[in-house]
Amino acid sequence: MAADTTYEVVWPRSPKTSELAPLASRHGDLEGKKIAFLWDYLFRGDEIFPILEAELKGRYPGIEFVGYETFGSTHGDQEHEILANLPENIRKLGIDAVVSGMGC
Amino acid sequence: MLRVSAIAEQAGVPSSTLVCEGFAGQAATTAVGLGMPNLPVAIVPGHVDMQTDNELRDNIVEVTLGQVIANLTEQPGDAAPVVEPGPNEIVFDGTFEEVNRLYYENGWSDGLPIVPPTREKVEAFLEFASLPPDHVFGKLPPDNRAASVWSVAVNGVMAGCRPEYMPVLLALAEAMCDPDYGVEHSGNTPGAETLITLNGPIVKELGFNYEQGALRDGFIANTSVGRFWRLYLRNVAGFLLHQTDKGTYGNTWRVVLAENEDVLERIGWEPIAADFGFARGTNAVTISRYTGGDVVASVFGQKPEQMLPYLADALVKQSGWELAFTVGIAQGTYRPLLLLTPILAETIAKAGWSRDDLKDALFEQARLPAWKFEQYIGGYNNLVPGRRTLLDMVNLGKAPRIFAESSDPERLVPIVAEPDDILIAVTGDPMRTNAYVFSHNGMLGYPVGKEIRLPEGWHEKLRRARR
Numbered sequence: 001m002a003a004d005t006t007y008e009v010v011w012p013r014s015p016k017t018s019e020l021a022p023l024a025s026r027h028g029d030l031e032g033k034k035i036a037f038l039w040d041y042l043f044r045g046d047e048i049f050p051i052l053e054a055e056l057k058g059r060y061p062g063i064e065f066v067g068y069e070t071f072g073s074t075h076g077d078q079e080h081e082i083l084a085n086l087p088e089n090i091r092k093l094g095i096d097a098v099v100s101g102m103g104c
Numbered sequence: 105m106l107r108v109s110a111i112a113e114q115a116g117v118p119s120s121t122l123v124c125e126g127f128a129g130q131a132a133t134t135a136v137g138l139g140m141p142n143l144p145v146a147i148v149p150g151h152v153d154m155q156t157d158n159e160l161r162d163n164i165v166e167v168t169l170g171q172v173i174a175n176l177t178e179q180p181g182d183a184a185p186v187v188e189p190g191p192n193e194i195v196f197d198g199t200f201e202e203v204n205r206l207y208y209e210n211g212w213s214d215g216l217p218i219v220p221p222t223r224e225k226v227e228a229f230l231e232f233a234s235l236p237p238d239h240v241f242g243k244l245p246p247d248n249r250a251a252s253v254w255s256v257a258v259n260g261v262m263a264g265c266r267p268e269y270m271p272v273l274l275a276l277a278e279a280m281c282d283p284d285y286g287v288e289h290s291g292n293t294p295g296a297e298t299l300i301t302l303n304g305p306i307v308k309e310l311g312f313n314y315e316q317g318a319l320r321d322g323f324i325a326n327t328s329v330g331r332f333w334r335l336y337l338r339n340v341a342g343f344l345l346h347q348t349d350k351g352t353y354g355n356t357w358r359v360v361l362a363e364n365e366d367v368l369e370r371i372g373w374e375p376i377a378a379d380f381g382f383a384r385g386t387n388a389v390t391i392s393r394y395t396g397g398d399v400v401a402s403v404f405g406q407k408p409e410q411m412l413p414y415l416a417d418a419l420v421k422q423s424g425w426e427l428a429f430t431v432g433i434a435q436g437t438y439r440p441l442l443l444l445t446p447i448l449a450e451t452i453a454k455a456g457w458s459r460d461d462l463k464d465a466l467f468e469q470a471r472l473p474a475w476k477f478e479q480y481i482g483g484y485n486n487l488v489p490g491r492r493t494l495l496d497m498v499n500l501g502k503a504p505r506i507f508a509e510s511s512d513p514e515r516l517v518p519i520v521a522e523p524d525d526i527l528i529a530v531t532g533d534p535m536r537t538n539a540y541v542f543s544h545n546g547m548l549g550y551p552v553g554k555e556i557r558l559p560e561g562w563h564e565k566l567r568r569a570r571r
Contacts, residue, residue: 009194048148
């Protein structure tokens with residue numbers, strides 16, 4: 001090809017399928033709130049969540065928790081189903097906030 | 105885990121995602137794709153698996169805890185939208201070298217020169233599409249971009265494909281969007297690479313190599329379609345090294361594997377596509393992610409019974425931590441692949457064995473002691489937390505009974521949940537007695553097959569393209 005040949009080229013990517021989504025409103029205080037733990041059953045979450053639970057309970061005596069066993073592994077053969085059911089479970093269980101792990 | 109948090113935020117509750125220090129970059133880029141660039145994370149210093157109990161506790165209490173509280177109580181700032189070009193917009197006019205520099209600097213190419221995707225080149229690919237350019241197969245995480253026919257054509261041009269490969273490329277894009285495949289896991293740390301297997305008359309029509317040197321680059325169809333897969337993962341799904349792709353080591357893309365359809369017909373065996381519902385003679389692609397593979401050199405024997413111990417041993421040896429996809433992380437999703445050269449398949453078939461007979465025999469013989477299986481899924485590592493035994497897993501309903509037929513740790517257990525989980529393909533040097541085994545990445549790239557839809561006037565278009 002000639003050195004001065006030029007090419008008008010198109011964008012190789014594709015439009016995003018969703019717009020920017022706003023985050024949920026934060027709670028000013030966690031006292032009296034119900035926190036759900038969701039876990040991918042990897043990377044020592046079974047040790048980390050109890051530490052978080054005890055420490056949060058020490059700071060906010062009225063705080064409540066919903067354990068990861070309630071939902072099942074978020075990274076396994078039931079993953080799609082568990083994630084699809086999450087909004088309904090959040091509503092049904094009256095959950096105020098979610099802590100999800102472990103990204104390692 | 106950010107996906108969980110994004111769902112929670114959409115449901116109206118604040119979230120905090122726990123992320124090991126080395127994954128903060130991946131979290132930040134994945135959050136952009138989820139439409140929530142400001143999604144907050146709480147960092148766990150270092151990597152948890154390398155820390156003593158006290159070190160882990162100190163890190164969680166001193167670093168992570170405060171961030172979790174802040175994430176749930178302090179409102180992050182709003183994210184600013186990013187303006188992007190339209191899908192068929194001209195983004196640059198320049199020389200071959202300038203185009204390649206621009207694409208590389210923007211993360212749009214893999215480091216090799218790309219064919220400049222001009223509208224004219226893209227239109228030539230669209231001539232071979234059975235669907236309109238704006239047709240969308242689905243969205244591809246982590247970037248959640250539309251897998252459109254147009255974008256397939258653009259990346260096909262860039263990969264060095266020929267326009268007539270378009271039906272194969274479209275089937276691949278459709279397969280990539282299949283939820284069973286799990287494309288969202290393509291940036292996970294084992295760094296497994298997808299193998300595309302091709303069946304049907306299209307193998308010969310497009311000149312795919314299916315004999316000696318299968319799996320080696322050197323044939324434009326096999327090589328360029330394999331490259332297309334990786335470019336599409338990059339540009340449309342959005343998997344980029346040092347960002348959303350956290351493969352610890354990774355591989356270069358695999359060239360397309362085509363089965364030897366002539367031999368399959370002669371011995372009466374079904375193609376691999378039959379495992380996904382497509383009869384012999386159907387043009388189809390199968391995709392699956394494999395963590396690695398090894399050759400099984402110089403298989404010896406005149407009867408299947410003589411060859412089986414070696415083939416079964418190879419399947420066992422290639423299956424280590426991946427057994428956590430048989431029992432553990434995702435039950436029954438481990439599907440290793442055995443490649444047989446035609447002469448091996450013909451020798452087995454001559455004894456009256458079907459492909460299913462071979463699967464059954466391999467299921468019986470490819471076994472290892474239960475204690476060794478347990479080491480791979482939660483002894484050497486922590487993939488199954490709590491040091492659970494196979495017996496525990498069966499009792500919890502998380503493994504088939506065959507894994508606990510006794511409590512003897514020396515009992516032999518299979519590497520897969522059922523015989524059909526072993527995939528078999530016939531390809532490679534027709535007259536050489538080697539085989540090949542791939543270890544599989546389970547649910548993080550579960551096998552999926554799709555039919556290849558040909559455009560109207562396929563053969564005439566193909567004739568014209570060849571002139």
